[in-house]
Amino acid sequence: MRIDIEDLHVAYAGRTVVAGARLIAADGEITGLVGPNGSGKSTLLRTVYRHLTPHAGRVLLSGTDLRRLAPAQAARHVAALPQERGGDFELSVHEVVAMGRTPYKRAFAGEDATDREIVARALADVGMTHHTGRRFSELSGGERQRVLLARAFAQQPDVLVLDEPTNHLDIRHQVELLALLRAARRTTLVSLHDLNAAASVCDRLHVLHDGRVIASGPPRQVLRPDLLAEVFGVRATVVDHPLTGDPLIAFDHRRPAGGPVPEPGPRDHVPT
Template sequence: MRIDIEDLRVAYSGRTVVAGARLIAAEGEITGLVGPNGSGKSTLLRTVYRHVKPSAGRVLLAGQDIGRMAPAESARHVAALPQERGADFELTVREVVVMGRTPYKRAFAGEDAGDRDIVARALADVGMADQAGRRFTALSGGERQRVLLARAFAQDPDVLVLDEPTNHLDVRHQVELLALLRAQRRTTLVSLHDLNAAAAVCDRLHVLHAGSVIASGPPREVLTPDLMAEAFGVRAAVVDHPLTGDPLIAFDHRTPAGADNSAVPSGSPAH
């Protein structure tokens, strides 16, 4: 399913957080939101999974205004992994993942064979099948992150909305998660702080700055030295990754952002 975000505006206490954003997440593609802290990425994602109601504009899911859908209907189409993880669940790992099946169940209905298969597959996908009986509260931050992602997978959605899904994960599990997202080929809207991860996994990027989308397109077209200077206030070079050929951003960690924000030409070494 395709997502279209049209002229979206969100304001809190009179302060505009998202200012007329327009963007798309094409069917079957991974679409990334990148930008500095406070640029509006999380707020925009919250409008897609209906945690926040926009002040203006709308979110369309396959041409339908998601705000007009019944909550259970939108939950069957869209699953979210927000940054705010909620309370510590006094449940087992498996019980947390089973919660993803809620949009498909009538009140007090139990699991069926289909639910059990979906839950087992979701746990296996995130590498937590052997931890199904553990208490969620006993897990590390990275393990909890993978369980909550499994819950989103168990929801069997058409669209995944993921807000910083690699937070708390070590390098191996970051790589595995991003590879899993690519293999699934669901329509995915994801915010990422790691620009090199975004360049590697995303088909399309939208760059947010001060609540507005200032650049959109394939990573190679969007992630330029000029963009690094404008949006992030850093000096960087963009080269080809020696292993994958993806754009690789090399940041200048020696020059303070305020001292010299001039761009380095693409392909040139950072000084």
């Protein structure tokens, strides 16, 4: 299934946060949202998974307006991993992941063999099989992130909506999570701060700036030095990654775009 966002406007507290956004998350592709803090990425994603109601515009799931679906029906199609995690669950890891089966259950229905198999597979996918009986509240931030991703997998959605899913993960688990998203080949809409991770994992990127989509396309087409300077305020060049061939952004960490040239320090002098 694909997601079409048509002329989306979202405002709250009297301020427009997303202004006329148009973008597509194609069937089976990973579509990334990138942009500086405050550009509207999280607000747009919250609208897709129905946490927010748009002021105008629509979010379509293969042509059907998501707002017209009943909550349980929508949850069978779209699963979300938001940034806000809520309070600590006084539940076991297994119980948290099993919450992903709720859209498929009648009221007060218990867990059956199919549910247990799906939950076990989701936990295995995120490397948390051996933590099934632990309390969610006892886990580290990275472990909680993986459990919540497993809950989204257990929902068996057509579309995954992920808001900064690599937050709190160490580098190994970041790489594993992104590889897992690649292997799943579900329609995925994901926001990422790490532009190199976005360039590596995403089939298409949409760049948000001040609530507007200002560029869209494959990572190599979108992540140009002039756009990085304009949107992110950084000096950078884009080269081929020596291991993967993906676009690799090399940042100038000594000064921002348009900033003054710093005086050379001791490390800048090469001994003769």
